[in-house]
Amino acid sequence: MPVTTRVSTTDRTSHPTLNLGILAHVDAGKTSLTERLLHDAGVTDEIGSVDDGSTQTDSLALERRRGITIKSAVVSFALDGTTVNLIDTPGHPDFIAEVERVLSVLDGAVLVVSAVEGVQAQTRILMRTLRRLRIPTLIFVNKIDRAGARCDRVLGALAGKLTSAVVPMGQVREAGTRRAEAVPYSAEDPEFTANLAELLAESDDELLAAYVDAADGEMPLSYERLSAELAAQSRRALVHPVYFGSAITGAGVAALTAGIRELLPAPEGDPDAPVSGTVFKVERGPAGEKIAYARLFSGTVAVRDVLPFGPAGETSERADASGGAEGPQRAEDPARAESKVTAISVFEQGGEERLTAVSAGRIGKLWGLGGIRVGDAIGVPRAGVADRHFAPPTLETVVVPRRPADRSALHVALSQLAEQDPLIDLRQDDVRGEVSVSLYGEVQKEVIQATLAEEFGVDVTFRETTTICIERPAGRGSAYEKDLDPFLGTVGLRIDPAPVGAGIGFRLEVELGSMPYAFFKAVEETVTETLREGIHGWQVTDCTVTMTHSGYWPRQSHSHAVFDKSMSSTAGDFRNLTPLVVMSALEEAGTTVYEPMHRFRVEAPADTFGPLMSALSRLGAVPHTQELHTAVCLLEGDIAAARVHALEQQLPGLTRGEGVLESAYDHYAPVRGRPPSRPRTDLDPLNRKEYLLRVARRV
Structure with missing residues (x-):
């Protein structure tokens, strides 16, 4: 993005700031909307085009070439005395991690929905999260000028699939043509004011009483009161005004801009408070x-x-x-x-x-x-802020440099990419000299490949993408080691299952003063690190690890000599001994491997119901809801994440290209049949003899 840099010495904070996110399913037109808002605010002389690669926020060469947003970008404009920091986010589900990070800094959001495609899989995920986090959100139904625009149907889908707390702020004329326009409702529209009053009264008892009185013929509700209440409830994320328009032609964008100014909050923090x-x-x-x-x-x-x-x-x-x-x-x-x-x-x-x-x-x-x-x-960290709003990546692949001499450069490059996106979660296998990364999808893999080539000069290929499973303890297990040669220390651990979502907890059943705190800390950190690879090589989670025994050799030295390691315990003794105890306890407890499951929704022609059910059965999918109508059938259920891609590939042939699939991660379920394993990257404490030899060589 071409950036104009000016130099000033003070922060002009006399005006409020609104940090506004633009979110959407891919290709709904959010980057085009960003360009229109910047142009209308006088920031740009011409409206950039996604197709031409001339947008302000898609600044990466790869973004311009592919015509999609990959990284979130910030650009600012003034709106009647308010500084609006506009944050354009990726719409493709492979880059949901970028959206994840932006959500924590937003004051409000505009969710863009295509008038042609309507509510899509990512739209539902985004709106569900925005509502859960109570982020004030306006909805902009874009592309009313495109052939196939169905505004009434989209409005019904918004209420049916996203939330019933939506209120249209205008109507569309000549939808599906270049002459399409959005006409805002006003106080003179009795149907609009009646619908608005009914919706707002659901969240305000005082307004509800006034609404009932008005219905009985008493003093009618004034439009000014309804407008004030609409602004108040919008800022509390109780209702979501819906605007129609076209980012390309500019239709309806002025009304949306007015809604941003009047209905979204621009909070003023205390500049004198702690940072x-x-x-x-x-x-x-x-x-x-x-x-x-x-x-x-x-x-x-x-x-x-x-x-x-x-x-x-x-x-x-x-x-x-x-x-x-x-x-x-x-x-x-x-x-x-x-x-x-x-x-x-x-x-x-x-x-x-x-x-x-x-x-x-x-x-x-x-x-x-x-x-x-x-x-x-x-x-000062903020209290009560959720760490994660979306599901973690469920896929991984090994990154292989085409030139063996680039191994070191590859590791440095991937480390820098992990700074920008921690969820790619580098996994270094020192035994095989390989690095694997976590992924949300195949498009993300292509982007990583292009980024490594263009920014770091490292040409890579990938192994086959595999699903990331997890392990959970199946029961209780315990183990105990005392002064195992060559480690001077005692460690006893018990592993118990914990509720789903609990993560890993560490507790003490020994006195905290029974050995130096640094040794306890070494055990706790090593427990967490060791559980990154369980019996089958997957991360172990949802368990409580309790330290049941502890002991150490106090610091000693020979007479008139310096500290003697052979007579005294160090933190290294506990870091090297703990993995053996953890894995012994885990073997006694046993683990169950769980795979990620997606909740799917398929809409297809009614006459394809039979073949579709047969295909879902072959893929191991479990339908929960089946609706067969005159023209269409609807199927909802669960399917293993590893088989979603196969369903995507088969669906067009099964439904004559008319089937629509939505899927998103929902939960983990036990693997049926033989559990899959992943190669270990640690010193393999499951193999006691080999582990001790490798530790001895390392020391």
């Missing part, structure tokens, strides 16, 4: 320096401030891969790191402006935070 913010994007500058995009909820950050950051509740003693002066120092809180801010810029009227400080409410680009990661809290 609190969230990093939702990390990129590298021309010199390889890290640049963090951070939303400030309170406080003020200035150049040369030493800023604490890191995930709340975790140890973040992390060294930057590039090393040097930008690496983090230790903060007073051992769970956080800190670095000095060296430069700041904010988004201003389509460009960037260098400032010496950025205050609450704004989005700033911060330089100097070398150890920063996506999702980190800066300053």
Whole structure:
């Protein structure tokens, strides 16, 4: 994106800031809407085209070439005294992680829906999440000028598939033609005001009483009161106004802009409060320096401030891969790191402006935070913020350099990509010299391949994509080791199943003072690390690990000599001994392998019901709902994530190209039959003899 950079010395925070997300299913037209909003605000002279690769927010060469948004992008414009930071997000489900990170910094959102395709799979996922997080959301039904636009049907789908709390703010004339226009409703439209009053009364008892009185012939509700209540409930995410229009022709966009101004909140944080913010994007500058995009909820950050950051509740003693002066120092809180801010810029009227400080409410680009990661809290972490809104990746693949000499460069490149997208979750196999990454889909694999080639000069191929399973303990198991040669220490552990979603918990049944805290910490950290690969090689989760025995050799030395390791325990003893105890306890408990399951919905011609059911049966799908109408059939149920791609490929042939499939991750289910295994990347503590030899060689 061509950026105009201006230099200023102060943060002009006298005006409110609205951080607005544009979200949609792929190809609904959200990037085109972003271009229209920027043009109408006077930021750009011409409207960029996705097809021509001339948009403001799709700045990557790969985005312009493919015509899709891959990375979230921020661009700013002024709206009647309010600074709007517009965040354009990817629509393709393979890049849902980008949307995940943006949700935590939004004040409001516009959900774009195509008037032609209507409500799609990603639309439902996004709206469900927006409502759960109570993010104020307007809905824009785009492409009313396209052939096949069905505005009434889409409005019904919004109410039926997304939420009943939708209210149309206008009607469409000549839909499906280039002459299509959106005509806003007004106070003179009795049907509109009646529907509006009925919807708003559902969430306000006082308004409900006034509505009943008006229905009995008493004082009618004024349009001014309805408008004020609509704004109040929209800002509380109780109702969702629906606007119709076309980002290409500009029809209806003025009404949407008015809705953004009047119905979405622009909260003003306290610039004098302690600093609190969230990093939702990390990129590298021309010199390889890290640049963090951070939303400030309170406080003020200035150049040369030493800023604490890191995930709340975790140890973040992390060294930057590039090393040097930008690496983090230790903060007073051992769970956080800190670095000095060296430069700041904010988004201003389509460009960037260098400032010496950025205050609450704004989005700033911060330089100097070398150890920063996506999702980190800066300053004081916010309480009660959900870590994850969408399902984690369910696929993985091994990345193989075409030239063996590029192995080292590949690892560095993938490490930098993991800074920008932690969910790709690098998995290094030192035994085989391989690196695997987690994925949401095949398109993401193509993007990683192109990025590695274009930005890092590393040409790669991929192994076959496989499904990521998990393991859960099947019962209770315990194990105990005392002074196992060559380890000077005692570790006893018990593993118990925990409720689904509990993760891994660690508890003590021994006295905390029975050995130095550093040794307990070494055991706890090693337990978590060891459980990344269970009996079958998958991550073990939803369990409680209890330390039942502990013991150590106090620090000793020979007379008139220095410290003697052969007579004293170290943290290394516990880090090397714990994996053996963990895996012994896990073997006694046993584990069950679970695979990710998708909830699917298929809409197809009624006469294809039989072949479709047969195909679903062959793929192991379990239909829960079957509806057979005159013209169409609807099927909903569960299918293993590993078989979704096969269903996508077979559906056109089964339904004459008329079938529509929606699917999204729903839950994990036990694998039927022989459980799949994944090659281990650790020192294999399941093989006691080999493990001890490998540890001895490492030491």
